[in-house]
Amino acid sequence: MKIAVVGTGYVGLVAGACLAETGNDVVCADIDAGKIDRLNRGEIPIYEPGLEPMVERNLREGRLSFTTDVAAAVREAEVIFIAVGTPPGEDGSADLQHVLAVAETVGRNMPADGPEKIVITKSTVPVGTANKVRAAIRRHTDRPFHVCSNPEFLKEGAAVQDFMKPDRVVVGVESEHARARLAELYAPFVRQGNPILFMDIASAEITKYAANAMLATRISFMNTIAHLCEAVGADVGLVRQGIGTDDRIGPAFLYAGIGYGGSCFPKDVKALVHTLRETGVDPAILEGVEKVNAQQKKVLLERVTERYGEDLSGRTFAVWGLSFKPETDDMREAPSLDVVRGLVSAGARVRAHDPEARHEATRHFADLLAEGGLTLCEHNYDCLDGADALLVLTEWHAYRTPDFERIRTGLREPLVFDGRNLWDPARMAETGFEYVSIGRTPAAPAVAA
Ligand code: NAD
Secondary structure, three states, rough: EEEEOOOOOHHHHHHHHHHHHOOOOEEEOOOOHHHHHHHHHHEEEEEEEEHHHHHHHHHHHHEEEOOEEEEEEEHHEEEEEEOOOOOOOOOOOOOOOOHHHHHHHHOOOOOOOOOOOOEEEEOOOOOOOHHHHHHHHHHHOOOOOOEEOOOOOOOOOOOOHHOOOOEEEEEEEEHHHHHHHHHHHHHHHOOOOOOOOEEEEHHHHHHHHHHHHHHHHHHHHHHHHHHHHHHOOOOHHHHHHHHOOOOOOOOOOOOOOOOOOOOOOOHHHHHHHHHHHOOOOOEEEEEEEHHHHHHHHOOOHHHHHHHOOOOOOOOOOEEEOOOOOOOOOOOOOHHHHHHHHHHHHHHOEEEEEOOOOHHHHHHOOHHHHHHEEEEEEOOOOHHHHHEEEEOOOOOOOOOOOOOOHHHHHHHHOEEEEEEOOOOOOOHHOOOEEEOOOOOOOOOOOOOOO
């Protein structure tokens, strides 16, 4: 099929590459000329395992191309994916200006003949957006076309794998034609019996927000249980195992930590709260989720100031991990933004490492780097020299089995604030570390996760 993917970010680039991989003729279009230049030179602007060779192969074999000419891309394509950003507006609602700008472009570039176009929102958009997309296209054309909702569930860090082998594909359609074409398009991705769930468009739009809000709720729920565990000397790792083995609950997204971040959960929970309010549904449960998360992002900083006082002048802290989760360079809404800024504004200096987010860090922390409050280190052990304590903010694999002796000798004191519960409190205590983690007491038994 001839496909245009508009928006070449985490979602659009992965979707475009994977659709080309299954034999389609794909043009990825973006208004960011710098990004398109880099892609045309074979450079991948994001870190995503498996993406680079796939893009390179499909570029070379002529199934994938990149352009800034959005109009030409949508004019030529039968299937158009809208995968542009939907950032939060001032009131928390999803800002649809980019999505609707693409819809207008599609309407203005509807050829007089050729196959009926299928326009698909892949961006995360609130219920009712397909109607707005349809109206924006209709303003410019009388030709028949089809609007669909096909929310994306890929996880950054495993995006290619998730797109190639999705748990399910959700498609909101309103015509038999669109349903048949999308069934054909997605057939190679569901060969192992994972379903394509066709439904009405509103249900598909709501499904995406419901999924992210549910996952965010599990995280905030476990962070609340972590506080209870700390208050009474219990261990949240054991509670997690105790409930996660229940078939009705399952083990995923039950890890206590320093809160959720990233480009999706924070903005999607906010947008769903806004939609609930607008439709007169009480958003209490999600307001609670947001409140817990905002507090949780401050927890590690509070532990540090409880230990050293509010004024951290003259102190240096080593930080391991800046991305919002492992296997991605994405730092949008990462807890590290709050923690590092909090430490520096209390007077401390920070020496930080991240295996992949170094480039993103130079963008997010340009001011701190210029003022000297923050230094980015090449190697994780380089951060330790002369630091008062180590803070772990992201659970990268490379941090899981470190050389504890090197940590101990590098730090001024053997003190670790672990925001991701990477290590065993009993072992840390045995090896002489003062070890502060989330929802676990230092004396917890060695079986703790
Ligand atoms: P992103 O910010 O990485 O990329 C968006 C791209 O759209 C940018 O390259 C931008 O230049 C481009 N763009 C903006 N306006 C444009 C226009 N008018 N024409 C052409 N290009 C335009 O965003 P992302 O993370 O890929 O997310 C895209 C959408 O997918 C969002 O709605 C997001 O909520 C959703 N989503 C994201 C993820 C994720 O893990 N990142 C997962 C599922 C769904």
